[in-house]
Amino acid sequence: MKLLSFLLCLAAISPVFAGQLDVAVIQFADDKNQAELESALAEVRLADITDSDRTRTSAPALKNGTVLFDQSFPATQGTQFSTSTRLGNTRADVQGSLSGGRLDVSIAIQEGIQAGLRNFQKRNYAGASSLAAGPATLISIRRVQTSAPSVVKGQSTPDKQAYTMILVAQFTP
Numbered sequence: 160m161k162l163l164s165f166l167l168c169l170a171a172i173s174p175v176f177a178g179q180l181d182v183a184v185i186q187f188a189d190d191k192n193q194a195e196l197e198s199a200l201a202e203v204r205l206a207d208i209t210d211s212d213r214t215r216t217s218a219p220a221l222k223n224g225t226v227l228f229d230q231s232f233p234a235t236q237g238t239q240f241s242t243s244t245r246l247g248n249t250r251a252d253v254q255g256s257l258s259g260g261r262l263d264v265s266i267a268i269q270e271g272i273q274a275g276l277r278n279f280q281k282r283n284y285a286g287a288s289s290l291a292a293g294p295a296t297l298i299s300i301r302r303v304q305t306s307a308p309s310v311v312k313g314q315s316t317p318d319k320q321a322y323t324m325i326l327v328a329q330f331t332p
Contacts, residue, residue: 197297
């Protein structure tokens with residue numbers, strides 16, 4: 160009888176802990192090809208490569224990435240989620256839903272620029288994509304190109320830089 164009660168209790172709470180969702184925002188200091196990123200992500204475990212402030216991987220397409228945000232939390236299919244994280248002077252709010260094999264997620268990262276003066280910089284990352292259990296999936300990609308003057312020996316020339324920011328997720332049942 161005790162075993163039956165235990166199994167019923169376990170069956171009732173098992174959907175609550177059905178899986179783990181890993182979400183990360185990674186920035187690269189160059190322009191990345193979407194197809195190369197997707198094939199490289201299919202071969203790695205997201206929690207392993209984002210376990211520091213830089214991506215740790217041997218995949219050439221994912222090397223030298225700066226991890227702006229990563230978080231793992233329990234999730235189940237057919238539910239909505241909302242988490243908030245604070246680390247030092249940075250706050251990250253994650254909201255979204257995981258249902259029908261589709262992930263909709265929004266991440267707002269708010270950083271304090273000057274301590275004590277309450278000046279903040281807020282960056283938003285959002286995306287939606289199908290997310291099957293298993294490999295890491297590219298949810299969204301944002302490319303930014305900037306141009307700033309560079310002065311060398313009294314001559315000013317435009318210095319162009321390209322950045323690629325990706326929102327990645329992985330669901331493990």
